[in-house]
Amino acid sequence: MSKNVYIAGVGVISAIGNNVAENLASLKNNSPGMGDMQRLESNHKGKLPVAEVKLSNESLCQQLGLPLHTSRTALLSTIAAKEAIENSGVTIKKYRTGFISANSVGGMDKTENFFIEFLNDNNAGDLHEVVNHECGAVTEITADHLGISDFVTTISTACSSSANSIFLGARLIRQGMLDVVVAGGTDALTKFTLNGFNTLMILDSQFCQPMDENRRGLNLGEGAGYVVLVSEKLAGSLDVKPTVQLTGWANANHAHHQTASSPDGTGNLLAMKGALKKAELNPSDIDYINLHGTGTNNNDIAEGTAIKNLFAGNYPLMSSTKSFTGHTLGASGGIEAVYSVLAIQEGLIFSNLRFETQMKELPFKPVTKLQQKEIKNVMSNSFGFGGNCSSLVFSKNA
């Protein structure tokens, strides 16, 4: 059984575009997606910027032919997963295909509306609005829409969720259980998460400044991102041969605190080290790190310290594309996997927007201008609540 797993297609929807081409254009134009709240109806409107997908639920439903009560989390997921499959050129019906998705709060966008009436009267509230509350229910809407049934599951490890779904997909292909896996994640903005992060006092009331000495917190975003993983055999049979592989991955835990990273980046370091080992690469082989880089005090110092220790003196180019998309939580690993693949395919290092001042603890700073460069290996980091840390390595075919 070949160990190689290829990326045959990508699909993405985020605040900076409704498809891969639009996302890439925004990344090239240094055009971020955050702004005043337009769609989410929250009291924090006008006070906390968010990175919203520009399409309404109505237009997403119409585009997909799904009913109006469908959770936005599922709508975003379906758009991106569908694009990934189309982009791959794989006729999924012909193969053993899996759909491994991830999200952090399932259909909460609908549940929080349901709760308003339900709290007054246990017999009130439209049940259509809670029927897709479970994280897995959201995944099933997409899987059923795409006609995938050989293997369907959902992972939820907060902000690292979709990185985990991607390596699980790769592992199951390597082990011969599946030929194709559509893997990634999705999350829609909800009042629940916005208020949750607000109580933790880690939201920036301005546009976020990841990896900056004067960073103030994160902006929440929404979206979905998926990659189509295929076996080497299938990759060889495609008209357009995939040029990027998923070569490394690892999952580790801080075991430090429920929501905070250990300041020395224990889990981050273990995840990055493990992913390099799996990929059989040295730190110096990494050309670009797509940082987790949320813009919070805690994440950026933990991640930065771990990079300082692992790459000691030989720092790759790095940037946080959350400066474009905001932090899309359960979707971020999927969206950033797509950007990592694009970085290799297009030979681009995306800019870390709004960066001003280097962090005093770190001997390096992120890339502040779009760069054109041949990229062989990209590391993509995803770290989350619960101490969950995952890193992926994408590599150009040798």
Next chain:
Amino acid sequence: MYILSTSAVSPQASFEQMLKQPAIYEGEMLKCIEPDYTEYIDPKLIRRMSRIIKMGMAAAVETLQQSGIEQPDAIITGTAYGCLADTDAFLTRLVEFNEELLSPTAFIQSTHNTVGAQIALQLGCHKYNNTYVHRGSSFEAALLDAASLMQEGEANTVLVGAVDEIIEKSHAIIRRFGQYKENGNSSNLFNSGTPGTMAGEGAAFFLLSNQKNENAIAELIGAQTYYKTDRPASDIINHFLLENNVLVDELDLIIMGNNGDVKTDAHYNEPAQTMFKGARLAGYKNYCGEYPTSSAFALWMAVKMVEHGKRLNTETSPKKILIYNNYKLQYPSLYLLSAC
């Protein structure tokens, strides 16, 4: 894969108690009998933890203690609904106080990976940690990940389990879908002849190892799950037995997931009356109720039966057990277990 130990927090006080005299429940639900948590969790932390976290922690810690393994190479959890009480607490306050005066505690503990994360935190375990949240196959996915990790050579021992809780509001919502009996009685669950079932909850953990050692209770020969197939049960089961080279005659016991709902029990009656005619059959949902990760309770029960049988060392104690559950007839799952 070998199962070195298992522990559950369930509507039954213990396996021994369940054998002697199972706890019987009337009404709509079976609720967990909770242990003294101070035996398993740092007392300073107990007060802040919601019920599901404590249930999961107690089952996980007890499983580890019994296995003699201090730190597993991976911790993998399955939960369909996640931390409902914390989610409810935060959401209710958010609605009632119109997005003001919120405290972060409930939000922090509401994420689906909280149980797995708290186990890692207490153990100081920096290794692989993952959480599956796929409805009636959440536990199955966690187990599949464990097997796959071992196959990949990334783990020798894995702590894997599932946990789900009933809270007042989730029950109030689910009952509106007509899923529960009005006047249920767990002792008569399978013969009620009425639609609906009884709600359940629980936590069950297992210490899996890819190596057989003197502590091993049972070998998990096979585990399989499918997504939304309408194949008849006997077809699914036959295929599974064939793949694992086991004949029906070799099975000492078959544990089935019928839940007393006349609308769905026919699905289980079909193999019971055909391929399993004359075989030793048992249900388990009269002990734990119906919930998306109840198959973890079934596996706990099977392992405990094997363990108990080994102690008694009698001819009739089951050595090879098949479990078949099909939650909402959408996630058929099978387990084949053999005494070590």
